[in-house]
Amino acid sequence: MKSFDLRQFRVITLEDVENAVRAGAKELLVQSRAILTPSAKDAITAKGLSIKGGSCDVCASTGGGCVSCSGSSASSSAPTASEWDKILNSPEAEKIKEEIVAVGKKLWMRQYVDGNGGNISYRIAENAVICTPTLTSKADLKTTDMCLVDLDGKQLAGSAARTSEILLHLEIYKAVPEAKSCVHCHPAHATAYAITGRVPITCVIPEFEVFIGKVALSPYETPGTKKFAETVIPYVKKHNTVLLANHGIICWADTVTHAEWFVEVTDTYCWTLMLANQLGSPITHITPEKNDDLLELKKKLGLPDARHDITDLQECALCDLPEFPGGIAVVPNPISGGPAIGGSGGASGSDVDAIVKSVTDAVMAALGSK
Ligand SMILES: [Zn+2]
DSSP, X not given: OOEEEOTTOSEEOHHHHHHHHHTTOSEEEEOTTOEEOHHHHHHHHHTTOEEEEOOOTTTOOOSSTTGGGTTTSOOTTOOOHHHHHHHHTSHHHHHHHHHHHHHHHHHHHTTOOOTTOOEEEEEEETTEEEEOBSSOOTTSOOGGGOEEEOTTOOEEEOSSOBOTTHHHHHHHXXXXXXXXXXXXXXXXXXXXXXXXXXOOOSSSOHHHHHHTOSOEEEOXXXXXXXXXXXXXXXXXXXXXXXXXXXXXXXXXXXXXXXXXXXXXXXXXXXXXXXXXXHHOSOOOOBOHHHHHHHHHHHHHTTOOOGGGGOSOOSSOGGGGOTTSTTOXXXXXXXXXXXXXXXXXXXXXXXXXHHHHHHHHHHHHHHHHTO
16 A cells, blocks of 8 residues: 655645645555644545554554544644644635635625624634634735634734634634534624523524524623633533623534524524514414424534424424523414414415425525535
């Protein structure tokens, strides 16, 4: 088997793997605790390459390249500044930085950020996160502004100073292994809920049920502090969206673009509920049975929802959010049967089926394009 020696590198990028492939390698020799960037890992899997490394004193594995504990140990042989620079300037980091710049513009154009507010991050390796700098409008971001920090918030690379709110993102990365990107901002409608101590009701709009569902509300703490960052810990495993009391919102996802989508879906939903509330008529709800279809779809897509753990959805107490009684919309009158969608007086079952199908198609298309 033809081997390609990458043992001189602590950080292995896609470019290194491609060089090995071009040289006809079937096996990569790597040093123990080498850091492989996500694209490098993907390329290794796609090309069917095997990895051979020295025994790792962290996990005691031998010959496996020890991808799983890459960079996660505080060892005396931690990567050097130039090795972290290599990560921040790798081809995949450049793509991520461009995505962050594009998402920053979207946040600003949708008026989700003002002044230098909001921040965006992406976890590029086990213990390395790319993030936006402090004191910069999200409309004016440049790829060269981006910073690289470890999971304790220590800046590893980048000339600009990191955002002071990165600690909030880092608590999410530590708590949720699936979280690859976080977007934090101050969209007016979602923030209106956050300053009144309310979360939006559920079981109303299919897109919101599938992408977001139950939103959490974390207690107020001074922004930028460790104590503030830790307020989200109890919620983030089962919620991809958390309203931050008297502050704004944070969403996590598998990509930067998807995390920004979740902000959009939540803010538009909050806005829609406010408008509907002004009409004065009760809001119609999707029936528990039909909402169960959406939750099943959500489960298949691997999206978190606190309601996945509830086995009996027959009683639609879910819409009332009992722990947050301030839900703004009116719940249908149970005595009259209510104007629930799929129930008597509401939209027909086939209408709801059509809605569920269109949401399914949109979600599948979105996932196929990432
Ligand atoms: Zn903020």
